[in-house]
Amino acid sequence: MDKREHFDLYYQMVLIRLVEEEAARLYQQGKIGGFLHLYIGQEAVSTGLISVRKPQDRVITAYRDHGVAINCGISSKEVMAELLGKATGASRGKGGSMHIADVEKNFWGGHAIVGAHLPIAAGMALGDQYQKNDNVTICMFGDGATNIGYFHEALNLSKVWNLPVLWVCENNQYGMGTSVDRASAVLDIHQKAEGYQIPNSRVDGMNVLTVREAGLQALEHVRSGKGPYFLEIVTYRFRGHSMGDPERYRQSEEVKKWQENDPIGIYRKYLVEQKIGTAEELDRLEEKVKAEVEEAIEFAESSPEPAPEDLFKHVYYEA
């Protein structure tokens, strides 16, 4: 990895962080509605993972999707605009925070029903296998999603049909207020892959380079035709499940402990220590990100609402 690549990863993580901090503010102001699930604390996971996907690899995730969207190349403008429900948003203002997508960028959303996107991911992998290309579908989901039937049906089928899909469990240790041990028969989520004889591993999700390395190997495995692979990435959600979470289910000490493990802080320290970049350079980068986010908000706020007739568009396909 050269300096440019390192800086790009750092840039993406900071961008996700600032976009979401601003989103939280805009939500409080009532400019963003519905549910807003922040990715803050988990930035290293999708940033590291998506950084090693090829453009033709498909990515699909759950509703906690702002970070993944940005990593997939959706501009902060389009993300912000979607959060504000504008016509210029990634999903034209129809999807909102939970349903951001840009199929041109091979990002297939943003899905709000827990686990329901796993069968769809298996199907996209089937589509690529059928068309005999070497694309990989990367499907991300939470620890809580591994307890629903859709997970089981999708993983089983992916093994039976040897589908080119990379299953990525972002284990942030809670499904809303329910800790893994209260919802899952196994604590090490990747153990579930044993029930399907799908090769699997577990890695630290707070270090972007660790994730990147693991992603590289996992993608290689899948791309080489060896079938599905299951990657458990251990991380932590610094904020509530969504806005307005009373957080009765965890101690603030626990949260603090993890915040000391801030993936952005860890990476920044690494970059400076390894002399890949100076503190000043990184500060300048952060300033640039601040400016970009302000622009994005500017863009989103000044963007037009969808036209009334859009209400009836896209119910069915129109040539």
Added chain:
Amino acid sequence: MDKREHFDLYYQMVLIRLVEEEAARLYQQGKIGGFLHLYIGQEAVSTGLISVRKPQDRVITAYRDHGVAINCGISSKEVMAELLGKATGASRGKGGSMHIADVEKNFWGGHAIVGAHLPIAAGMALGDQYQKNDNVTICMFGDGATNIGYFHEALNLSKVWNLPVLWVCENNQYGMGTSVDRASAVLDIHQKAEGYQIPNSRVDGMNVLTVREAGLQALEHVRSGKGPYFLEIVTYRFRGHSMGDPERYRQSEEVKKWQENDPIGIYRKYLVEQKIGTAEELDRLEEKVKAEVEEAIEFAESSPEPAPEDLFKHVYYEA
């Protein structure tokens, strides 16, 4: 086991066999309608297993339920009458072959949607746990049922809540026309239990005594409060999936090979060799069974149809 117990097991297996051979005949005559799934070849599984359950243990299975029903103590009369849709049938003629039950005998059916009864079984086990008794729920299902989401949700919950349920997979190696290897990620079905860290084992289902022994240990494990146990019992279906199965999916050689392993033949040989009973005694027993089955048919055919007003009964509870 004393002679009486041995003879009782033998009696049950022969009774199931003859009841079903007669049922097949009545089906051809159009006296039985709907679907008819024969248990022929698998008699040792439920006979051995149910022989070691306590009366307070609950039993629930899928639509291939004639054998289990008889083992649970439902008379051949009530089974036959249900197959003929008579008011005297176990389910008053409303359920038919796939929906035989007698809750007095703690047999909870007879369920026709693949895998859907597993969550219900988990709930019955929850009910007993809640009521602090030491009942066990025995839930039987096929190999094909282990690929549906209901299986996953039920097994996971049973482990998380440490429910007193014995999961029994009757692996007869096909789900309709689909062999295990074409539908399941793992060939040894009990391997799936590893994904939930549920203790498990696999036994031969053609030898009634082997099954009985395995059932005894498994029930002991569950009853002692150690939580769910998963038992895979390997068996084979001698007949088609249901009546009118073209059986394109398997070679007649394969079927023949297994038929040489007839669980009734194996047991009879054992009883004679071990001098537990003479061939003559067993022949006499079989004669008695023949007579019983004729009586059962007699009873079923002469029984009344449900009254027209029964159509509207039982839609909702009536005190």
Added chain:
Amino acid sequence: MARITMREAISQALWEEMEADQNVFILGEEVGVWGGTYAVTKGFYDHFGPERVRDTPIAEAVIVGSAIGAALTGLRPVAELMTINFAYSAMEHIVNEAAKLHYMFGGQMVLPLVIRAVGGGGRQLGATHSQTPDVIFAHFPGLKVVAPGTPEDAKGLLKESIRSNDPVLFIEHATLYQVRDEVPDSNYTVPIGKSKIQRQGQDATIVTYSKMLEISLKAADQLVEEGIEVEIVDLRSLRPLDMEPVLESFKKTNRAVIVEEGWRSYGIGAEVAARIYEEAFDYVDAPIRRVAQKEVPLPYNRTLEQMALPQVEDVVKAVKEVL
């Protein structure tokens, strides 16, 4: 008479029934430690303990399926689906198991079971999280479907549902939890399958339920200013459906508007209209009108979403059309 919110009414019903009957227990996602995502079961976990207030994995099929099994053993489970949008993930167990087991086995199996689910749009949750699919559940015989519109009915109907020996789908509306109204102090219940006149009038009959009762009452207030007095019949239960009060009112007003939040086609209004024509044909003075959701998946954008949902003005307009 205490003035309490819908949320408090539902919470009290659960609390009182759990105090009264050890066999009543709650299971669902976040009902325990969290206190319910809509705070309906706040405080229950500490008071009744983890055995009777059970947090479940995210697995709707086994939430409903295990509730069915527990009910078969004689308990009275109250299963909570965090929202009715997740009921599709438990569809098999709601409409094919709960609704049929009692009948299919000739009455042997008894299912004293309540499935609570909150639905409704209007909060910018997007297409998958904003639905009012009540009608598809009401289509199944063997299931009882209840959807109250006032705190009094919510409390009385939920208690009745918990005491009932049939599977009941109890549908709440997310934007009604704050509604405050009078509730009797007595330990009362409200019978399932009885519609109720919520407002007297003689010019036209509005048939509605749940959230749309609130909208209809607002419309009624506007119409008064124009001298129009509508009578409002609240169905309260969708199955069994009680048409008596509807027909009585209609025979008096000879005009009706049916207001529902869900999609218009194959909705609640179609059945109610068809029944009125079948059973009060000679009393019809004008075509019955239906006010319902536009036939689109609900969009996130607030303006578009509100365009799709039935508004007070739509009801006012429809009433004037039937006059």
Added chain:
Amino acid sequence: MARITMREAISQALWEEMEADQNVFILGEEVGVWGGTYAVTKGFYDHFGPERVRDTPIAEAVIVGSAIGAALTGLRPVAELMTINFAYSAMEHIVNEAAKLHYMFGGQMVLPLVIRAVGGGGRQLGATHSQTPDVIFAHFPGLKVVAPGTPEDAKGLLKESIRSNDPVLFIEHATLYQVRDEVPDSNYTVPIGKSKIQRQGQDATIVTYSKMLEISLKAADQLVEEGIEVEIVDLRSLRPLDMEPVLESFKKTNRAVIVEEGWRSYGIGAEVAARIYEEAFDYVDAPIRRVAQKEVPLPYNRTLEQMALPQVEDVVKAVKEVL
């Protein structure tokens, strides 16, 4: 014109579309080696191979879910649900994913997807296996629901469905597979969302579809003997619902009977009746009648089951009531 069965018609439609377009493939339980439990795909596995005729595990959610995913990549999957009773196990993916993805993401995602499912009662399969729940799927905008009643329509509509870029639920009826009728030899298609007059008459209009078309035609034959000529409109598609031919016919006959196999409450007939009253109120000479299934889970016993299902006599009786 060749005389072929409904089964052959559906089989031919699949075969021809697979021959014409490499992107079309089939997946489902027993569609391959077995040849389809209703023999619809007999011979397909040997001819098109395991890649294009895919036997799946028993896992309806991933059958439909993976078909959705494959469709998103540009393929045209035809997912078979062995029976529509198992569609509840795929409910989330049918009504919440397939029906909404195109809209929710602002038109970005295109789903050229067909879900075939056979339904219907009358074969003593018991409550869980005998349903006609068509209406609950037709309630969802974004989904197209087709249910042909003749071999000609079945073949043409299935081909149209496969070529369509929208998700289509294609509902077949198990007791119609043997029905034999004329089918054009040309490579024709039948448009989705167009009702059709299947019999001319002037005394009353029967609105029906699928299996009930057969029942209605038989009733029509009986009525002729009493000098009554009914016109029969076959809906063919439940969503989009084409009321034009229905209204045209009704404006001529001023009398209507709607015949459906499913349960009466919140059924297809309710919507059709409501629409007729809304759009042809001044033409109504008699209350519109609905013939439908009795509101019970279907029992196994043959006599009881037939009592619950709509019979020719029920249709004849209803027609006489509206005259």
